[in-house]
Amino acid sequence: MEVQEIYQQLEKQFPGKVGEFKGDVPEPYCTVSPEAIVEISRFLRDDPNLKFEVLSDLTALDWPKEEKIQVVYHLYSYSNKSQIVLKVDLPRDNSKIPTLEGVWKVANWFEREVFDLFGVIFEGHSDLRRIMLPEDWVGHPLRKDYVEEEEYDGISTQRAPLVEKLLR
Amino acid sequence: MQAYIDQLIRDGYFAGMPKEVVYAVAMVLAAFIVLSVFVAPLAGVTSWLERRVWARMQSRVGPNRVGPQGILQWLADGIKNLLKEDLIPSAADAKLFSLAPYVVFVGFLCAFVVIPFGSQLIVADLNIGILYILAVTSLVVVGILMAGWSSNNKWSLLGGMRSAAQIVSYEIPAGLSILTIVFLAGTMSMQGIIKAQGWAPWDWFLFNNPFTFAAFFLYFTAALAEGNRTPFDIPEAESELVAGYVTEYSGMRFLFFFFAEWGNLYVIGAVATTLFLGGWQVPPVTSDPILLGVLQFVVFFLKAYLWVFIAMWVRATLPRVRVDQLMALCWKYMVPLSFLCLLGTICWMLVFPKGNQIFSVAMFVLGLLIVAYFFKRVVFQIRHARPELYFKPHI
Amino acid sequence: MNETAPVQSQGFYAEEMTISVGPQHPSTHGVLRFVVKTDGEVINEAIPDVGYLHRSIEKIGEKVTWHGYVPYTDRADYLAAMFANQVFCMAAEKLAGTEVTRRGEFCRVIACELNRIASHLISVGTFGQDIGAMTPFVHALRERETINNLMEEICGARLTYNYIRIGGVGYDILPETCTRITEFLDHFEPIVDEFNRLLSNNKIFIERLAGVAVISKEDAFSYNLVGPNLRGCGIKWDIRRDIPYSVYPELEFEVPVGTGQVGTLGDSYDRYWVRIRELQESCKILRQCLKMFPKGPAIAKVPRKFKPPVGECYARVEAPRGDMGFYVVSDGSEYPYRVRIRTGSFTAMSIIDKLSKGIMVADLIALIGSLDVDAPEIDR
Numbered sequence: 001m002e003v004q005e006i007y008q009q010l011e012k013q014f015p016g017k018v019g020e021f022k023g024d025v026p027e028p029y030c031t032v033s034p035e036a037i038v039e040i041s042r043f044l045r046d047d048p049n050l051k052f053e054v055l056s057d058l059t060a061l062d063w064p065k066e067e068k069i070q071v072v073y074h075l076y077s078y079s080n081k082s083q084i085v086l087k088v089d090l091p092r093d094n095s096k097i098p099t100l101e102g103v104w105k106v107a108n109w110f111e112r113e114v115f116d117l118f119g120v121i122f123e124g125h126s127d128l129r130r131i132m133l134p135e136d137w138v139g140h141p142l143r144k145d146y147v148e149e150e151e152y153d154g155i156s157t158q159r160a161p162l163v164e165k166l167l168r
Numbered sequence: 169m170q171a172y173i174d175q176l177i178r179d180g181y182f183a184g185m186p187k188e189v190v191y192a193v194a195m196v197l198a199a200f201i202v203l204s205v206f207v208a209p210l211a212g213v214t215s216w217l218e219r220r221v222w223a224r225m226q227s228r229v230g231p232n233r234v235g236p237q238g239i240l241q242w243l244a245d246g247i248k249n250l251l252k253e254d255l256i257p258s259a260a261d262a263k264l265f266s267l268a269p270y271v272v273f274v275g276f277l278c279a280f281v282v283i284p285f286g287s288q289l290i291v292a293d294l295n296i297g298i299l300y301i302l303a304v305t306s307l308v309v310v311g312i313l314m315a316g317w318s319s320n321n322k323w324s325l326l327g328g329m330r331s332a333a334q335i336v337s338y339e340i341p342a343g344l345s346i347l348t349i350v351f352l353a354g355t356m357s358m359q360g361i362i363k364a365q366g367w368a369p370w371d372w373f374l375f376n377n378p379f380t381f382a383a384f385f386l387y388f389t390a391a392l393a394e395g396n397r398t399p400f401d402i403p404e405a406e407s408e409l410v411a412g413y414v415t416e417y418s419g420m421r422f423l424f425f426f427f428a429e430w431g432n433l434y435v436i437g438a439v440a441t442t443l444f445l446g447g448w449q450v451p452p453v454t455s456d457p458i459l460l461g462v463l464q465f466v467v468f469f470l471k472a473y474l475w476v477f478i479a480m481w482v483r484a485t486l487p488r489v490r491v492d493q494l495m496a497l498c499w500k501y502m503v504p505l506s507f508l509c510l511l512g513t514i515c516w517m518l519v520f521p522k523g524n525q526i527f528s529v530a531m532f533v534l535g536l537l538i539v540a541y542f543f544k545r546v547v548f549q550i551r552h553a554r555p556e557l558y559f560k561p562h563i
Numbered sequence: 564m565n566e567t568a569p570v571q572s573q574g575f576y577a578e579e580m581t582i583s584v585g586p587q588h589p590s591t592h593g594v595l596r597f598v599v600k601t602d603g604e605v606i607n608e609a610i611p612d613v614g615y616l617h618r619s620i621e622k623i624g625e626k627v628t629w630h631g632y633v634p635y636t637d638r639a640d641y642l643a644a645m646f647a648n649q650v651f652c653m654a655a656e657k658l659a660g661t662e663v664t665r666r667g668e669f670c671r672v673i674a675c676e677l678n679r680i681a682s683h684l685i686s687v688g689t690f691g692q693d694i695g696a697m698t699p700f701v702h703a704l705r706e707r708e709t710i711n712n713l714m715e716e717i718c719g720a721r722l723t724y725n726y727i728r729i730g731g732v733g734y735d736i737l738p739e740t741c742t743r744i745t746e747f748l749d750h751f752e753p754i755v756d757e758f759n760r761l762l763s764n765n766k767i768f769i770e771r772l773a774g775v776a777v778i779s780k781e782d783a784f785s786y787n788l789v790g791p792n793l794r795g796c797g798i799k800w801d802i803r804r805d806i807p808y809s810v811y812p813e814l815e816f817e818v819p820v821g822t823g824q825v826g827t828l829g830d831s832y833d834r835y836w837v838r839i840r841e842l843q844e845s846c847k848i849l850r851q852c853l854k855m856f857p858k859g860p861a862i863a864k865v866p867r868k869f870k871p872p873v874g875e876c877y878a879r880v881e882a883p884r885g886d887m888g889f890y891v892v893s894d895g896s897e898y899p900y901r902v903r904i905r906t907g908s909f910t911a912m913s914i915i916d917k918l919s920k921g922i923m924v925a926d927l928i929a930l931i932g933s934l935d936v937d938a939p940e941i942d943r
Binding site: 025026027053054056061062072074078104105108109113117130131134141144 | 613617621622784785786787798800805806874879886892900901903905912913942
């Protein structure tokens with residue numbers, strides 16, 4: 001099934017909640033509104049024609065210029081061998097989105113990672129803790145404007161320039 | 169040996185000394201001689217041999233630097249471990265922690281008292297010899313439990329618990345298998361059991377009847393389990409429990425555990441040889457007592473070491489069983505089977521009070537055929553896998 | 564006088580024991596940690612704790628050029644570095660529309676399949692060691708050593724290859740190397756049988772794994788298991804076959820799936836057995852590739868300043884640990900705007916929490932081994 005058709009079906013099913021569709025790129029994607037992501041995913045998973053069984057990937061993109069964080073969902077259907085990319089635009093300062101844990105269990109860890117590295121809060125998540133970084137880490141490193149703290153737990157994070165290091 | 173000392177006393181060598189002191193000194197001296205001349209090098213060389221055998225089976229080289237073919241590696245290891253700091257974790261129960269290795273060590277060492285290396289070479293031929301071995305080797309479980317508990321480490325505790333359950337369980341099939349031989353020989357003295365057999369394989373208790381044949385393998389399996397050897401090495405299961413009850417040990421105390429393990433391997437082989445394989449019995453080729461003694465020693469040693477080698481082989485080959493499977497194997501299969509062997513042997517003794525020579529020879533031939541078939545398979549597999557390519561440095 | 568107070572009946576109770584498996588533990592395959600709550604030997608809960616090896620490879624991607632990022636992808640999964648190379652280059656090529664030369668594609672497939680054999684050898688070998696068999700591990704590493712030698716011939720590195728470049732491969736595979744690969748295959752195919760006789764068909768080994776930590780198809784989808792773990796559940800899905808890339812459509816190979824031959828479908832043994840079968844399939848693929856190896860340049864002309872147009876793309880390959888995906892976003896500059904690495908171990912790790920309830924400590928080790936999780940790949 002073409003991605004175009006899936007998109008049209010989605011638009012019919014969820015009027016007003018599905019945004020723009022981009023089909024002329026290597027990975028066609030469509031934008032959906034944050035509050036509809038759970039029901040759209042559930043529909044995509046359970047619909048007998050679509051059958052998107054798995055959530056291949058869940059990540060985020062930071063666009064400081066447009067003042068938004070995009071959460072990107074890669075869904076894949078083993079039955080139809082088709083992929084669809086869903087994107088959700090969130091504001092940068094207060095990025096909140098419902099969790100997909102109820103639809104795909106794997107979202108638990110993916111969302112923890114996005115929370116850790118981007119600071120997106122997944123509402124309703126059962127165990128939203130940092131996963132990669134220590135619990136007491138400050139900031140979310142994959143945001144474009146992230147600046148490393150001078151030191152962490154008394155350990156300097158600054159690297160001396162090579163020449164200085166050699167002279168010392 | 170007691171007779172020899174009595175003779176010396178009668179000859180007036182120790183005039184003016186109380187008899188008990190002479191005995192005590194003689195005992196300590198004997199223990200020291202056995203320990204330093206035989207047990208320590210034996211355990212050491214066994215450790216080196218195990219590493220070499222293992223290495224060859226894994227197409228590695230193994231320790232080959234210290235001494236010819238690395239045979240002195242165990243000395244170097246011993247010295248290294250002696251010089252290491254004796255660490256006792258601050259949270260550990262220091263007294264028990266320090267004591268545990270010695271308990272394990274004593275448990276295995278005491279077994280050497282009754283192991284016969286020849287018709288004359290035995291420290292004490294106790295009339296309850298085999299029972300004594302079963303009793304003192306049980307000390308090992310106390311030591312391991314002490315080590316596991318006193319380390320105050322959860323891995324050690326799990327290891328100690330596993331070990332206690334395992335050793336206590338496997339005492340039963342081991343004891344029952346030994347009992348079949350005690351019935352056949354009519355004595356528990358180690359020398360007595362050997363004397364009840366002959367030098368020829370068909371005179372061994374192994375081929376006496378099908379039940380002793382089975383009992384032998386039951387004994388060997390149970391002994392491996394008691395000795396914490398693969399596939400029953402769950403108390404120190406490296407990949408699960410880090411190192412089990414020895415996790416917190418270092419230096420010489422650590423070495424004592426492994427000293428005991430390798431020495432114990434020899435005890436397993438020696439007991440198996442004594443009970444089933446005719447012990448030191450040699451064909452009547454010479455009447456010279458010294459030559460005979462040497463011959464007996466060599467024969468006994470080779471037979472015992474064959475089983476040490478097989479234990480190494482098994483360790484290199486088999487994976488480890490799980491705790492519940494280990495218990496199931498013991499209680500569901502080995503205990504009933506060893507009871508069956510015991511009953512079968514008794515029935516056999518009733519039917520053939522003098523034994524059945526023809527059957528024994530037939531059993532022996534059958535055994536040889538099995539070994540021959542096994543070697544044929546080994547040769548086939550070696551050809552099939554083209555080992556000459558293993559050592560090609562650059563394909 | 565000697566009267567003692569009556570023993571107060573406290574009732575029998577047992578405490579839950581909390582054990583920390585890792586970060587340094589012989590069978591966590593790297594720096595992983597599990598907070599395990601056990602009732603004696605039986606696990607009530609095993610909570611994975613990852614992140615000890617986080618090297619922020621994704622963030623580094625935003626600071627280096629497209630070409631310069633290839634060596635970093637090696638470090639994502641150092642046991643199968645070739646695949647991360649390939650999938651990143653595929654993503655970049657897809658974005659820029661670069662065509663890979665035909666010989667380059669074959670070089671890639673040969674290098675990747677060799678790497679797959681090496682990675683699976685580590686996997687099954689260490690798995691044997693987790694179960695307690697020491698010899699298969701050394702035998703597996705011995706064979707891997709030969710592959711490392713071959714890799715050294717092909718690309719000059721033994722572990723982190725940096726071989727596959729955007730547009731092709733860094734160095735052509737020489738005819739002598741091809742001969743040596745054939746020699747290795749002649750040697751290796753019987754070794755797989757030997758390995759099976761030594762380990763796979765061993766009764767104790769089978770008993771330890773049959774029916775342990777069974778993953779249902781639903782769970783496999785829900786937790787997005789990939790690669791051999793997914794196929795172990797009986798789902799015939801291999802990206803090489805189903806989303807064909809490179810020259811795989813021209814090659815003939817089977818996709819082994821778990822059958823539950825010794826226990827339940829989807830148990831630890833099935834996952835292990837799929838890997839063993841894949842070793843043989845990789846040998847088959849390698850032989851075909853060597854036969855079909857075309858002539859020509861190994862790398863296409865790619866500008867030194869590689870600037871793909873604005874856009875994004877998601878590429879996936881079938882790595883030894885399953886579907887490895889790179890999601891790259893370009894803003895038209897010399898540097899990637901965002902690189903996202905999606906790995907098989909990450910999702911495989913997340914299922915351990917669910918599967919570990921009620922199994923024994925020894926089974927947990929078998930479970931980790933059978934999922935073939937690789938710490939650097941989880942944490943990236």
